Amino acid sequence: MKGSLSAPLRALLALALVFAVGLVFHADGSFYRWDTHGAMLRQASVHGILACGMTLVIVTAGIDLAVGSVLALAAVLFSLLTIHLGWGAPTAVAAVLGVGLLLGATSGGLISTFGLQPFIVTLAMMVFARGLAKQVSGGQKISQAVMKPDGSGYDYVDLPRVFDLVDSRVLGGAVWVVTLVFVAVALLSWVILARLRVGRHAYAAGANPEAARLSGVPVRRTLVLVYAWSGLCAAIAGICQAAQEQQGDPETGAGYELSAIAMVVIGGTSLMGGRGGLVLTLVGVFTIGYLQKILSLNAVGEAARLMLTGAIIVGAVLFQRSRRNG
Amino acid sequence: MGSGTPLLALRGIRKRFGRLEVLHGIDLDLRAGEVLVLAGGNGAGKTTLVKILAGAYDDWEGEIVLAGTPVHPRRPHEAAALGIACIHQELALVGPLNAADNLFLGRERSRRFLGVDDRAQADAASGWLERLGVEVDVRLPVERLPVAVQQSIEIARALSMDARVLVMDEPTSALTEMETRHLFERIDQLKREGRAVLFISHKMEEIYRIADRIAVLRDGKLVGTRLAPELAQGELVEWMAGQAVTEHARAVAGGEVPCLSVENLSVTDPARPDRPLVRDVSFEVRRGEVLGLAGLAGSGASEVLGAVFGRLPRRSGRVLVDGEPVPSGRPAASLRRGLAFLASDRKAEGLTLARSVVENVTLASLPRFSPGGWLRPRREERAVRELVRELDIQASSLRAPVSTLSGGNQQKALLARLWLTEPKVLLLDEPTRGVDVVAKARIHRLIDEWSRAGRAVALTSSELPELLALSDRVLVLHRGEVHAALERHEASAERVIAAALGGAA
Numbered sequence: 164m165k166g167s168l169s170a171p172l173r174a175l176l177a178l179a180l181v182f183a184v185g186l187v188f189h190a191d192g193s194f195y196r197w198d199t200h201g202a203m204l205r206q207a208s209v210h211g212i213l214a215c216g217m218t219l220v221i222v223t224a225g226i227d228l229a230v231g232s233v234l235a236l237a238a239v240l241f242s243l244l245t246i247h248l249g250w251g252a253p254t255a256v257a258a259v260l261g262v263g264l265l266l267g268a269t270s271g272g273l274i275s276t277f278g279l280q281p282f283i284v285t286l287a288m289m290v291f292a293r294g295l296a297k298q299v300s301g302g303q304k305i306s307q308a309v310m311k312p313d314g315s316g317y318d319y320v321d322l323p324r325v326f327d328l329v330d331s332r333v334l335g336g337a338v339w340v341v342t343l344v345f346v347a348v349a350l351l352s353w354v355i356l357a358r359l360r361v362g363r364h365a366y367a368a369g370a371n372p373e374a375a376r377l378s379g380v381p382v383r384r385t386l387v388l389v390y391a392w393s394g395l396c397a398a399i400a401g402i403c404q405a406a407q408e409q410q411g412d413p414e415t416g417a418g419y420e421l422s423a424i425a426m427v428v429i430g431g432t433s434l435m436g437g438r439g440g441l442v443l444t445l446v447g448v449f450t451i452g453y454l455q456k457i458l459s460l461n462a463v464g465e466a467a468r469l470m471l472t473g474a475i476i477v478g479a480v481l482f483q484r485s486r487r488n489g
Numbered sequence: 490m491g492s493g494t495p496l497l498a499l500r501g502i503r504k505r506f507g508r509l510e511v512l513h514g515i516d517l518d519l520r521a522g523e524v525l526v527l528a529g530g531n532g533a534g535k536t537t538l539v540k541i542l543a544g545a546y547d548d549w550e551g552e553i554v555l556a557g558t559p560v561h562p563r564r565p566h567e568a569a570a571l572g573i574a575c576i577h578q579e580l581a582l583v584g585p586l587n588a589a590d591n592l593f594l595g596r597e598r599s600r601r602f603l604g605v606d607d608r609a610q611a612d613a614a615s616g617w618l619e620r621l622g623v624e625v626d627v628r629l630p631v632e633r634l635p636v637a638v639q640q641s642i643e644i645a646r647a648l649s650m651d652a653r654v655l656v657m658d659e660p661t662s663a664l665t666e667m668e669t670r671h672l673f674e675r676i677d678q679l680k681r682e683g684r685a686v687l688f689i690s691h692k693m694e695e696i697y698r699i700a701d702r703i704a705v706l707r708d709g710k711l712v713g714t715r716l717a718p719e720l721a722q723g724e725l726v727e728w729m730a731g732q733a734v735t736e737h738a739r740a741v742a743g744g745e746v747p748c749l750s751v752e753n754l755s756v757t758d759p760a761r762p763d764r765p766l767v768r769d770v771s772f773e774v775r776r777g778e779v780l781g782l783a784g785l786a787g788s789g790a791s792e793v794l795g796a797v798f799g800r801l802p803r804r805s806g807r808v809l810v811d812g813e814p815v816p817s818g819r820p821a822a823s824l825r826r827g828l829a830f831l832a833s834d835r836k837a838e839g840l841t842l843a844r845s846v847v848e849n850v851t852l853a854s855l856p857r858f859s860p861g862g863w864l865r866p867r868r869e870e871r872a873v874r875e876l877v878r879e880l881d882i883q884a885s886s887l888r889a890p891v892s893t894l895s896g897g898n899q900q901k902a903l904l905a906r907l908w909l910t911e912p913k914v915l916l917l918d919e920p921t922r923g924v925d926v927v928a929k930a931r932i933h934r935l936i937d938e939w940s941r942a943g944r945a946v947a948l949t950s951s952e953l954p955e956l957l958a959l960s961d962r963v964l965v966l967h968r969g970e971v972h973a974a975l976e977r978h979e980a981s982a983e984r985v986i987a988a989a990l991g992g993a994a
Contacts, residue, residue, distance in 0.1 A: 360859035367852055370841035377800060377830060377838060378853035378906070379821035437843040 170431040170439070174446040177429065177479050181453045190460040199456065201337055207452030208345040209234075209400045209407070211445075213423035215345075215352040216267075216396030218444045219389045221427050222356065223369040224436025225274065225281035227390060230397040230423060232292035233266055234416035237401025239296045242305035242411025245323045252325035260398045266292055267394020268387050275383035285390075289420070296413040306410035322409060329406035341403045348396055353441040355392065365389055370437025425472075426451050429479045450479070494557060496521040496685045497573075497654050502551035504537055511537050513709045514551070519654065524676060524686045526696050526717070529706035530729050530785070530986065532951055535689050538706070539658050542687070543575035544568030556653070566595075574647030575656040580639050584632030589614035591631055592646045617645040621675050637668035644675060655679060656687045661695060662787050663764070673699055691785040693722060693990035707731050722992060723983075730953070730982035747773035748945035749797070749828075749914045754806035756789070756796040756969075766792040768969045770806075774914065774945040779936065781960030781980075782949045785989045789969035790949045791833055794916045797947070798830035799823045800838070810914055824853060827913035831903055831920055833949070835896075839903045842892040846884050847873045849891045849902055854909045876905040881931060897928025904935060915939060917948040921955065933959060953982050967991045 185194045193199050213230045220227045237259045244255040266288060273284045308317040329340050356362040364385040367375040376382050400419075405411050430447030432439025454475060458468045495518035502515040512534050519525050529535050541549050544562035553560050555571055562568035568575070582591045589610040590597075597605045598613070614627045623641045631639050640660060647655055661669045676686055676699060690696050696703065700717040705728040712728045756767035767789040774780045782790035795801040797808050802818035809815065810826045820830070832838035840849055847866075850873045851858050858869045873887055880901045884894055891902060900920070907915060920936065921929045936959055940946050950956040956963065963980040965973040965988035973988035 358864055360855055360862045360864060363848065363852075363855060363859070363864060366844055366848070367841050370843045371838075373838045374832075374841055375852070377798075377820045377832060379824040380852065380855075381821065433843075437841060 171443060171446070173482060174429070174431045174443050174450075177482060178446050178450045178453070181450050181457070185453060185457045185460075188457060188461050190462075193460050194457070197337060199460065201332075201339065201342075203452050203456040204342040204345075205339040206455065207448055208339070208341040209403050210419060210422045210426060210451070211345045211448040212348045212396050212400040212403065213419055214426040214444050214448055215348045215441065216393035217420075217423045217427050218430075218432060218439070218441050219352060219356060219362075219365060220281070220393045221369075221424075221432050221434060222436060222439060223365050223386060223389050224372075224434070225369075225386070225389070226285060226424065226434070227267070227270065227393045228282065228285040228420050229266065229270060229288035229292055230393060230400070231416040231419035231421075232289045232296065233263055233394055233397035234401040234404055234419060235413055236266075236292045236296040236299070237263055237398040238405035238408070238415055239300045239305055239411035239413050241402050241405045243299060245325060246305060246307065246320060246411075247309060252323065255325075256402060259402060260395055263394040263396075263398025263401070264391050265394070267397070268391035270394070271387035271390030274390065275386040293413075300411060300413045302413065304410050304412045326406045326409055329403055330409075341407065344399065344403055348399060349441060349445060352392070352396075356441055361385060361388055366437055368436075422451065425476050429476060495519055495554075496556055498552075498554040499538075500552040500554065502538065502541060502549060502553075504541060504546065504549040511709050512541075512549070515706070515709075515711050517704055517711060517714070519685045519687055521653075521683045521685050522680050523701040524680060524688050524699050525714075526688045526690060526700035526703045527706065528690070528696060528703055528725065528729060530951075530953060532708075533706040533729075534709040535706055536658065537709075539575060539577075539656050539687075539689065542568065542573055542654075542656050543577075544573075569650055569652075572651060572653040573656065574650065574652035574654070575658070576640065576643045576647065576660055577658050580636070580643060582631045582639055582642060585630050587629055588618070588625060588627040588631055588634070588642050591642055592617065592627075592649055594646075613649070614645070617649050618642070620648070621645055621678070622671070635668070636663045637665075637671065640664070640672065641675070644679075652684070654685050654687065656689075658689045659691065659786070660688075661690065661692070669695070691787065691990065693725075693987075693992050696725075697722075705729055722987075726983055726987045726990070726992075730986045746776055748776045748811060749774040749947065750807075750809040750812075751793075751797055752807045752809070754793065754796060754808070755804040756792050756801055757804045759801065765804075766801075766969055767796060767966075770964075770966070770969075770971055772964055772971070772974075774947050776943045776945055777940050779940050779946040779948065779959055779961050781956040781963040782947060782966060783953065783956055783963050783985050783989060784949075784966035786951070787968075788966040788989060790966045791918050792969075793966070794830065794918045794947060794949060795832075798828050798916050800830065800832065824910055824912075827911075828916060829853070829907035829910050829912035829914070830916045831907060831918055833918040833922060835899055835903055835922075840891050840899060843890055846877070846882070846887045846889060846891050846894070846902055850876065850905045850909060853906050854911075872909065873905070876908065880905055880935065895925070895928075897924035897931075900924050900932065901928060904932065908939075912944065914945045914947070917946065919949055919951065921950065921952070929955075953985060957982065957985070965989050 189195060217227055240262060241255055241259045244250040244258060245252060270285050270288045273279055274281050307319050307322055309320055311318055332339055364380045367380050368382045368385050372382055404415055426447040427444050428434060429450050430443030432443050454472065458471065497519040499515055499517040502512055503510060504512040515538060527535050540546060544565045544567050547563035560571050562571055583594065592614045593610050598609045600606045611627050618625060618641065621641050621644060623638060625634060625638050631642060660672060664672060679686055688699055697717060702714060703717050703720050703725065704714040705712040707729060750773045752771050754767055754770045758764040758766055770793055782793055784790040792801060796803050799818045799820045807814060810828060813826060815826045815828065816822045847869055851869045858865050870887060882898050882901045884898060891899060921932050936946060948959065957980055961977050963975045963985060964971050965985050967989055975984060
């Protein structure tokens with residue numbers, strides 16, 4: 164650790180590298196237009212929201228594989244409540260967030276009460292939540308098309324205003340609302356980790372659970388809260404996803420948990436727990452966000468894009484690790 | 490009993506860890522067909538010597554001569570190939586594998602293209618175990634077998650590799666009396682076959698039951714070797730204790746009121762509830778008093794402190810602080826009652842290594858530094874800065890990870906953590922383990938200051954002179970029971986060691 168760069172600096176270096184690639188391969192100047200960056204932020208926001216919750220979980224040396232499925236459940240539920248059942252936006256939002264919170268807390272409760280591995284518990288929750296999303300939606304996308312009671316065809320209803328609201332631009336069209344939601348979630352997550360007692364507990368529980376317990380840290384309660392927060396973030400991301408897709412798709416969000424984990428890890432937060440933080444995760448979100456944007460600007464095919472992303476994740480993590488050994 | 494050239498001869502064995510030399514040139518002979526018991530207090534160097542034989546280190550000095558040939562095991566498999574087998578306190582079997590698989594681990598019998606020949610292995614394994622008089626289904630996972638049988642499997646493994654020298658490091662610590670007797674019968678058989686056994690034990694009665702000769706280590710030096718019948722128990726204790734350390738640092742303190750009362754405390758191993766660790770221990774510590782809990786490894790002294798605080802759940806018994814009962818197994822509640830606990834393994838159970846000095850020091854008193862759940866970093870830093878100065882903790886920065894501190898400074902940071910909880914009772918399990926002499930002296934002074942400030946202190950130390958110097962009273966534990974309670978003027982090193990070995994104090 165001595166004499167080498169600090170974690171945030173390393174992470175920033177990786178981001179700067181990606182950014183520099185964008186400056187060079189700018190796709191006929193597209194990279195120099197703000198619209199490109201606004202769009203990048205829009206695309207990275209949903210993943211970024213998941214990554215915020217994931218950061219808290221990973222700090223406790225845990226993992227939450229369920230966030231992609233919880234996102235789908237939230238998207239389906241939100242669409243169902245607002246489009247089909249005509250609930251008002253505030254009540255629907257509250258209900259959906261409550262469900263996310265509850266599923267997350269359930270994972271945390273199982274992990275802390277029975278000492279189960281976070282990987283296993285959240286893997287189970289991932290399967291369960293996906294099933295629940297399909298159950299709630301009847302396996303169909305929940306959209307403006309509502310089947311007639313006699314099943315003879317579809318009626319088309321208006322999309323509730325909240326959908327357009329979330330998927331619109333503000334600040335003179337420079338920034339999308341989902342990005343503002345992401346910023347708010349990031350700010351709250353930062354406050355929890357860096358400014359609240361529960362955040363300190365999360366770091367201690369991740370760095371050394373036995374030492375934390377012997378120092379009077381309520382390790383179990385901390386884990387429940389942390390996974391509940393991750394579930395809440397997934398529900399928020401689900402509402403944003405529904406607004407962007409203008410429907411609730413029970414198949415959506417598959418694999419998002421892995422992107423979120425990648426963002427956290429690229430930032431430099433250690434999977435071993437106790438080390439890292441939200442600022443690092445933001446750097447990770449931007450790194451992956453820009454990477455995707457640059458690759459798509461330059462019309463790199465999906466196959467190549469996936470392979471490159473994989474290689475870059477490994478490279479970034481090796482980069483982070485050399486700091487710790489050096 | 491064999492004579493003439495020794496089967497195994499150690500010449501001038503030295504070993505250092507960093508700048509600290511822990512073995513200062515050991516000469517030791519082991520003859521074919523004998524059991525040599527290696528005795529010595531904690532920290533005498535027994536385990537280091539055993540590890541050298543086991544090939545665990547590659548940077549020792551000196552010479553090992555095996556049957557006339559100089560050898561130099563630098564890796565465990567090299568030692569095994571030479572015919573030196575070590576059976577450690579912690580068994581080295583792979584739990585989910587069966588006995589046969591464990592016996593042939595790393596040198597599986599296989600048929601060409603067909604993988605491991607399970608039948609041949611099972612037959613061979615049964616054969617070896619039968620020679621030891623053990624009947625067991627070799628197809629069962631070893632983790633489901635009793636510890637004694639697991640140990641036999643290790644011995645069978647050693648025999649199947651044609652080990653001529655068997656080193657057993659406290660093999661009876663987890664065995665019942667009956668199992669111990671069986672083990673000793675097996676050792677007799679090994680002797681008759683002309684093998685040599687180096688046996689480490691902390692139990693007086695056992696030492697004389699099994700030993701042909703006894704060698705005693707103290708502070709990394711060989712005190713002497715003698716035929717067992719010619720070494721009286723008293724002399725053995727003297728050899729282990731060395732010069733009686735009479736320099737007592739403190740004047741006797743102590744008020745009248747018991748601050749900590751422990752009544753009929755019993756503790757069992759959480760992993761094996763049938764195995765008692767502490768049996769019916771009662772004691773009191775008054776304000777301003779320092780109570781030392783003495784005992785050799787496995788005596789239960791450390792577990793007493795752990796169970797009083799709640800690191801371990803109590804099987805039975807009560808703990809009272811100023812007359813208020815303390816619930817079992819709940820550190821958070823114990824802290825609120827005014828107990829503070831220093832775990833013996835600071836890396837495993839004390840420090841959050843990745844976190845800063847500040848965070849480590851305030852961890853146990855966070856509510857005070859986060860009213861309403863909001864952290865007050867400046868208030869934390871002020872409190873920590875003061876303690877850092879007072880305890881002379883050397884840190885490049887208070888925000889630096891605590892892992893960057895030296896062992897002594899880490900330990901002082903943990904003591905600062907305890908002090909910040911404003912405790913009435915301090916439970917210190919090995920407060921100076923692995924710290925340099927300067928930090929050690931500061932910690933001694935600190936314990937003295939705390940007791941003078943009216944705190945009750947209970948502590949353990951594997952360094953007897955230190956324990957005697959710090960304590961107003963000494964409780965000696967042997968196999969989880971209080972074997973002697975000695976006032977300061979009665980507590981000589983000889984008496985404590987004799988009691989710790991299970992003899993009369």
